Amino acid sequence: MDLPRHHVIREGDLRILNPYDPGKLATLGQAIRLRPGDTLLDLGSGKGELLCTWARDHGIAGTGVDVSTAFTAAARDRAAELGVADRVRFVHGDAAAFVPEGPVDVAACLGATWIGGGVPGTLGILARALRPGGMVLVGEPYWRLDPPDEETVRACHASAREDFHDLAGLVTLFGDLGWDLVEMVLADQDSWDRYAAAHWLNLRRWLDANPGDELAGELRRELTGEPLRHVRRREYLGWGVFALIPR
Template sequence: MDFLDLVTLSQGSMAIMNPVTPEKIRAVGEAAGLKPGMRVLEVGAGNGTVLAVLAEAFGITGIGLEIRPEACARAERMLAEKGLSDQVRIICTDASTYIPETQYDLIVCLGAAFIYGGLADALSILTTFTAQEGAVLLGERYWKTELVPPEFARDWEDILTEYELVRIAGEAGFDLAFLVRADDADWERYETGIWRCCRAWLKANPDHPEYGEVAEYLHQVQDEYLGYGREYAGWGMYLFERTL
């Protein structure tokens, strides 16, 4: 199954496709000093919930970049229902090829740095989209310890420690200004949400030619989370501002 189709199947019905809550998103928006009229760009906007939360809480205007048509349509419906269509616009496109027409006060990239090839490249590119006094908000997995079992770490080569995250950002000219981590409840809600979405699809599609692949994916993510993820992997939102 295509990767993007698997993302839609396993997470498409989630309001927020990361282990985070609206309360924590608002906390980061406050730390970033968001005010009415400020411009926010979200890379990998998913179902549009993060931009909606920021628009309602701070009166920002925003653009969300999302490659999956199903997610774009869902986001546009949600924004219309909330009366936010004049504040937030969804562009259905490959974010890696998007060239902005203006600079933004905040760039949001939650779990989507892979679009640019990883954290370092994402920061390098997103920096060019950011106004001089602007900031970049990254959502990333991280290793809680350097003592990760090798058989697990090999499957997660793109995960860094928080020290490495901050060091890479520093080399790109950014300081860490604020962070919010996912707690156990955030992780459980996110991971079990994936399990429920996969199981619902499997029940509804017992004769689908890709049934076995989806079942294998479900068991794989369960094994990873229960066997290693809870103990060794974390997730956080990191607000980076230009070095003073």
């Protein structure tokens, strides 16, 4: 079980594998009022930046689970670098099937709601890990504006408009599923640009260094087309993290 190699190449040396920057990640940790000793489960933890920096800054402990061996190794290295390896651990495996040792204060899934087949299923997975009164964090895209055509929809990595809600629709969905929205921190166009454009540079550097690799043709096509796809979608697609407490 592992992610395809092109995902690792694309992310390169990025530490945050979503359209957040370090400031927004820090703002989220402050906004949800983390307390020393809180426990957190991060499903789809990537390279562990959320858990590692929040353990350093807020004194929390927790576990991250990710399907990528490369990302899990990078997360463990980051924990050692920040001096928090005694409070956080990272597990390589299926996030949807992971069972924590006990209920946690915060359960998170930022940008990987595919683990539950979408938002409703992912909230169900997160809910079963929570202590009574605990909080979940869900990172999810939404439509900022209605996409004008199918080309824009495809540029947003969607197969149909119905794949995403608009912001009001997403908030309505949370309520319909029995959750109170208690905080949100949204990406902005600059943080989207930084995330997207970092991929282009990672791809170009890798292509320069590996012209004969079996993935070179595929990644060359991606680099050729992705900047235009990004500028087509940047007015239309938003992303944010939503803090929810069950009613």
